Amino acid sequence: xxxxxxxxxxxxxxxxxxxxxxxxxxxxxxxxxxxxxxxxxxxxxxxxxxxxxxxxxxxxxxxxxxxxxxxxxxxxxxxxxxxxxxxxxxxxxxxxxxxxxxxxxxxxxxxxxxxxxxxxxxxxxxxxxxxxxxxxxxxxxxxxxxxxxxxxxxxxxxxxxxxxxxxxxxxxxxxxxxxxxxxxxxxxxxxxxxxxxxxxxxxxxxxxxxxxx
Amino acid sequence: xxxxxxxxxxxxxxxxxxxxxxxxxxxxxxxxxxxxxxxxxxxxxxxxxxxxxxxxxxxxxxxxxxxxxxxxxxxxxxxxxxxxxxxxxxxxxxxxxxxxxxxxxxxxxxxxxxxxxxxxxxxxxxxxxxxxxxxxxxxxxxxxxxxxxxxxxxxxxxxxxxxxxxxxxxxxxxxxxxxxxxxx
Numbered sequence: 524x525x526x527x528x529x530x531x532x533x534x535x536x537x538x539x540x541x542x543x544x545x546x547x548x549x550x551x552x553x554x555x556x557x558x559x560x561x562x563x564x565x566x567x568x569x570x571x572x573x574x575x576x577x578x579x580x581x582x583x584x585x586x587x588x589x590x591x592x593x594x595x596x597x598x599x600x601x602x603x604x605x606x607x608x609x610x611x612x613x614x615x616x617x618x619x620x621x622x623x624x625x626x627x628x629x630x631x632x633x634x635x636x637x638x639x640x641x642x643x644x645x646x647x648x649x650x651x652x653x654x655x656x657x658x659x660x661x662x663x664x665x666x667x668x669x670x671x672x673x674x675x676x677x678x679x680x681x682x683x684x685x686x687x688x689x690x691x692x693x694x695x696x697x698x699x700x701x702x703x704x705x706x707x708x709x710x711x712x713x714x715x716x717x718x719x720x721x722x723x724x725x726x727x728x729x730x731x732x733x734x735x736x
Numbered sequence: 737x738x739x740x741x742x743x744x745x746x747x748x749x750x751x752x753x754x755x756x757x758x759x760x761x762x763x764x765x766x767x768x769x770x771x772x773x774x775x776x777x778x779x780x781x782x783x784x785x786x787x788x789x790x791x792x793x794x795x796x797x798x799x800x801x802x803x804x805x806x807x808x809x810x811x812x813x814x815x816x817x818x819x820x821x822x823x824x825x826x827x828x829x830x831x832x833x834x835x836x837x838x839x840x841x842x843x844x845x846x847x848x849x850x851x852x853x854x855x856x857x858x859x860x861x862x863x864x865x866x867x868x869x870x871x872x873x874x875x876x877x878x879x880x881x882x883x884x885x886x887x888x889x890x891x892x893x894x895x896x897x898x899x900x901x902x903x904x905x906x907x908x909x910x911x912x913x914x915x916x917x918x919x920x
Contacts, residue, residue, distance in 0.1 A: 531896070531899060533899075534898060534899035534902040534903065535895060535898070535899065537902070538873060538874075540879070540880065540895070565906055566902055566903070566906060568906075569902060569905055569906040569909060570874065570902075572851070572855060572909055573855060573870075573874050573875075573905070575851045575852060575855060576772075576773065576852055576855045576856065576859075576875075579768055579772050579777075579781050579782070580765075580768075581764060581765070581768040581781060581782045581785050582764065582782075583760045583764045583782075583785055583786055583789050584786060585753075585756065585757050585760050585789070587786065588760075588786065588789055588790045588793050589753070589793070591790050592790065592793050592794055595790075595794060
């Protein structure tokens, strides 16, 4: 055994951690090597010095430990209760989702959650508003039509005067009837205007827009 | 002489309060010594010991018979001590303003106190792995196989580390005024 090997073994020898054969070999080296012997003496003194350290006297309070353990167990039970409630709520939610099978649609800036059987598209009711011609429409439309029709009949009359004199009287009658129709229409229109004006005045107390009188 | 440890542990695991009390009385001083050497004299050893035995009490169902009770207990203590060291690492460690004076052959009470302070200071200056192996071997009396199970390190590595730690301790004590006269 050389000094390097002995140096590794001396700390273990000081604490009695070498097997008998190794301890014997080391002892033989120490007998022949003053330096290693001195090294061992220093480490032995260090071991002795370490024993001088004081150990603080303590007394563990076992009653406090049992109280703390009970409190800890109560906290654990409360945690489990909270966990069980949360897990139950989650499970109920999952079951509900499985049962109702909602459909989620996103898009167009909207989130749509739908559940249950898909129903047919709601029937769209079409409301047709009957547009009653106003006074201006009445003036332009009916008067114009009558005028055009009269002009047409006159043109036909003039055209037929030369070709078919026999039918001229009939056409004159027709012209007269049309003229009568125009007059009657004008009269009805005047009556309607008066009624509308009276109703407007009764309702709003002002003059009807477009009425220049 | 109380009951042997396996019987004591069996009774403790079956819920006998008196058995736990006996275990605590048997192990409270070794645990306190372990903490004091690892963490230094300013550590709150009593509070930490209380915490360690609370963890032992709460871990009763997790204890397995395969290893020795002491190894299991020291593992809990070591984990707590390491946590404490990590927390303390964020704070400045107060060191004595003066290194203890040289120790003479006459060991008066004040001299004895200086020796103790010197040892505490030297232990505190060791790197944590060195300190752990020295404390476990010297103060707790664990052999290297037990230490290997506790620290998760091969015994051969721990033997080498222990030799280095003991030599560093010797050098530190000399640096703090260790006197050859005292050594004799």
